[in-house]
Amino acid sequence: MNIGMIRAAAERLRGHVRETPLLSSPFLDEIAGRRVLVKAECLQHTGSFKYRGGRSAVSALVARGDVTGVLAFSSGNHAQGVARAAAEFRLPAVIVMPSDAPAIKVENTRALGAEVVSYDRARESREEIGRRLAEERGLTLIKPYDEPEVIAGQGTTGLEIARQAREAGVEVADVLVCCGGGGLSSGIAMACEAEAPGLRVRTVEPEGLDDVARSLDAGRIVGNAAAQGSICDAILTPEPGELTFPILSRLAGPGLAVSDDEAMRAMAAAFERLRIVLEPGGAVALAAALFHPDAVEGEAVIAVASGGNVDRDLYIRALGGSPG
C-alpha cells in the first residue's frame, strides 16, 4: 500500500467518480466552536464513498484481465458500490448482505443488477459464506476494506480533501472519518500524509463498538465484544483490518466515539444546515465535530460525511417525527 496506488486509482476513477463538495455553514461553526468543513460523500454515486473503492478494485481486476464476476460481503454501501462498478464493466456481481441490512440498501443493490445472498449477522460468518460462494462460482472476492485497491479507491477522497482544504485556507486540522474496518480512514490518512501533512485523521465509531479506537489505544488489534448494538449499520465491524490497522496506527490520532443519539442529532443538523441526507453511520464524524469539540484539536475541523443511504422511517425519527 502506498500513495502511488492511490494516485493510480484516481487516474482510473477520473470521469466516473464524482468530486464531492466540501460544505460549510456558519450555524455549524457556532455549534462546534470552530470552523467545520464537511466532505459530502453522501453525494457520491450510490450514496456513499464505497463506489470509489468498488470501482477502483473492479477496474484494477479488469485491467489485469482475469475476472469473470465479483463477490462482496457488505451491510449495504460496499454492496452498492461494487454492484454499480461491476455493472459498468458488464460483470456479474453476487453480494452477501446481513438479513438486518436497511431495506433501501438491499433494494438498491438488486436494482443495480447484483444477486443478493442474505445471512444472519449474529450467527453466521460473512467471510466464510463469501469464500464458499466465490469458490463455487468462480467469482473474485472484493473485500470491503482489507484490500489494497479498495483502500486506494477510498484514498482518492483524501486527495480531494487535501486540495479542497488548501483552497479553503485550512492547512492544519483534524480530519474526522466515520470508521468501520478502516478502509476510508487509512486511505485518507495516506493521501493526507503525502499531500497535506498538516491534516491528521481521527477515526469516529459508535460508542461501545469502537474497536478501532481501542486498538489504536492498545497498540494492537482488539475486537468488539458484540456485533450489534448501534443504529450505525454501515460501520459495524468486529475489528480493524490487518492492512488498515498498521496504517492508522502510524498516521491517525486517538480514535473518537459517539452515541446513536448524537449521530441522529448530526443527521438533523446536516438536514437543516447543509441540506444533505446522512445515514447514522455516515453522520458520526459530524457528530463528533459538533458534540465532542473538546476531543478535537485546531481552529478548523474536517468531517467526512461518508454515506446517505437511510430508510425513510429512521430519517423521519431523526427529524423528530413519527413514521406514517
Add this chain to the structure above:
Amino acid sequence: MNIGMIRAAAERLRGHVRETPLLSSPFLDEIAGRRVLVKAECLQHTGSFKYRGGRSAVSALVARGDVTGVLAFSSGNHAQGVARAAAEFRLPAVIVMPSDAPAIKVENTRALGAEVVSYDRARESREEIGRRLAEERGLTLIKPYDEPEVIAGQGTTGLEIARQAREAGVEVADVLVCCGGGGLSSGIAMACEAEAPGLRVRTVEPEGLDDVARSLDAGRIVGNAAAQGSICDAILTPEPGELTFPILSRLAGPGLAVSDDEAMRAMAAAFERLRIVLEPGGAVALAAALFHPDAVEGEAVIAVASGGNVDRDLYIRALGGSPG
C-alpha cells in the same frame, strides 16, 4: 442586461459562491424515461441560488462606493442571500418578509445579522413597504429579480450548467428551472445562449400560479389571480418581471406547471436518490422532469434544484411521516 454582466458577476463571485454539483441517479433516469441531471443549488451558501444574486448585487454596489446599507423584500431565500452578502461586506441589512414565511427562513435571516420586518402577503404590498423603509433609512433596495446585477448573479448558475453539461456529454437538452419572478430562469437562459446554445430554458411553476407560463403563451405579461394557494412559497410571485420577461420571451420554451403533490413527491425522490434536501419551490423543476416527461424534449433533461430551506414538519410530511 448582457452576457458580459454575467461573466463579470462570475469574476466577482469567484471564491465566494460554491460551484454546486450536477447530480444524477439511474433510478431517476428510469422514472423520467431519459437521463436526468440535477443542478443542486440547495447546496449553495444560505441553501439556495439566491446568494449568487445577493452577493452579485451587493458587491456591485460596494464597487460603486455609494452604499451604506441594503434592503430587500423576500419570502426567505433572497432574504438570506442578501443578509449573508451584506454581512460579508459589514453592511446593515433590513429584510421585508411575509408573515407566513417558513420559520426557518425568518430565523436564519435574523441569525445572519439582518433586521426582519413582517407584512401580510394578502393585504399589503411588499414593494410599497420596501420603498418607504429604504427612503426613511437611506438603504439601497435590492429587488429579488427585476434588477440587472441580481439576474447577472443568478446567471452564473447557467455558466456552470453549460460547462458541467458539456463535461457530462449533454449538448442538447431542456433546462427546467423553478421560477418565481424569473431572475434565475432569465439569467440561466442568457448564459446558455452564449455558452451552450443547445440548452433551452423551460420555467416550472406551481399549478394555478403559473403567471410566467401564461405570459409566455400570451406574449405579454399576465398576472396571477391569487397571491397564495401553493406550498411553494419560494416561487410565488404576482407576475414576471419587466426585465426578466423579455429575456424569457426571447429564449425560453413553453412554461410548465406542477401540483404541490408532485413537488412533494420530487422532494422524496431527491431524498432517496440524490441525498439532497429540497424545499417545495426548489423541487418543482425535478417534479416536472420526473412526472411530466411528455412535456419535455430531448434525450436528457437538466433540472435546477434551486433551494432546500424547508421546515422539518413539511419535510417529514413529504417523506410520508407525521410531525412529532
